[in-house]
Amino acid sequence: xxxxxxxxxxxxxxxxxxxxxxxxxxxxxxxxxxxxxxxxxxxxxxxxxxxxxxxxxxxxxxxxxxxxxxxxxxxxxxxxxxxxxxxxxxxxxxxxxxxxxxxxxxxxxxxxxxxxxxxxxxxxxxxxxxxxxx
Numbered sequence: 001x002x003x004x005x006x007x008x009x010x011x012x013x014x015x016x017x018x019x020x021x022x023x024x025x026x027x028x029x030x031x032x033x034x035x036x037x038x039x040x041x042x043x044x045x046x047x048x049x050x051x052x053x054x055x056x057x058x059x060x061x062x063x064x065x066x067x068x069x070x071x072x073x074x075x076x077x078x079x080x081x082x083x084x085x086x087x088x089x090x091x092x093x094x095x096x097x098x099x100x101x102x103x104x105x106x107x108x109x110x111x112x113x114x115x116x117x118x119x120x121x122x123x124x125x126x127x128x129x130x131x132x133x134x
Contacts, residue, residue, distance in 0.1 A: 015090065016094075017042070017046075017050060018050065018054065018059075018090065019090040019094060020040050021036060021040070021047075021050055021051070021054065022054075022059065022060075022079065022083055022087040023087065023091075024036060024039060024040070025060060025077050025078075025079045025083075026079050026083075026087055030076060031077070032075070033047050033048055033051060033075075051077060054083070057082075058082050058083075059079070059080060059082055059083035060077050060083050061077075061078040061080055062075055062076075062077060062078075063075070063076045063077075064076075
């Protein structure tokens with residue numbers, strides 16, 4: 001199951017979801033599916049689906065363990081080397097995308113400022129009439 005190789009617009013949100021899960025798993029010592037779902041505002045079902053898909057692609061390992069004598073099964077999600085590499089790849093991808101968005105917004109802002117200055121230098125509206133500003 002390939003989750004992230006394509007760059008189509010339909011898969012963009014999926015890439016972001018995967019990146020967010022990998023980011024949290026890389027920084028958290030222990031978190032449950034419920035913790036992940038709450039942090040990312042995903043449904044528990046979506047979180048479960050993505051974690052299983054990440055495990056199937058080898059990006060994470062799922063380990064069962066129990067705490068103490070109560071024998072309640074706990075699950076730990078461990079980022080694999082492949083998962084860490086994918087996290088780095090996705091981090092670079094998103095940084096490049098954000099930088100491109102920033103530069104486009106900066107360019108648009110400069111154009112808007114220029115347009116406003118041009119308009120305000122050419123025309124002044126005073127009491128319903130238009131006069132030229134010298």
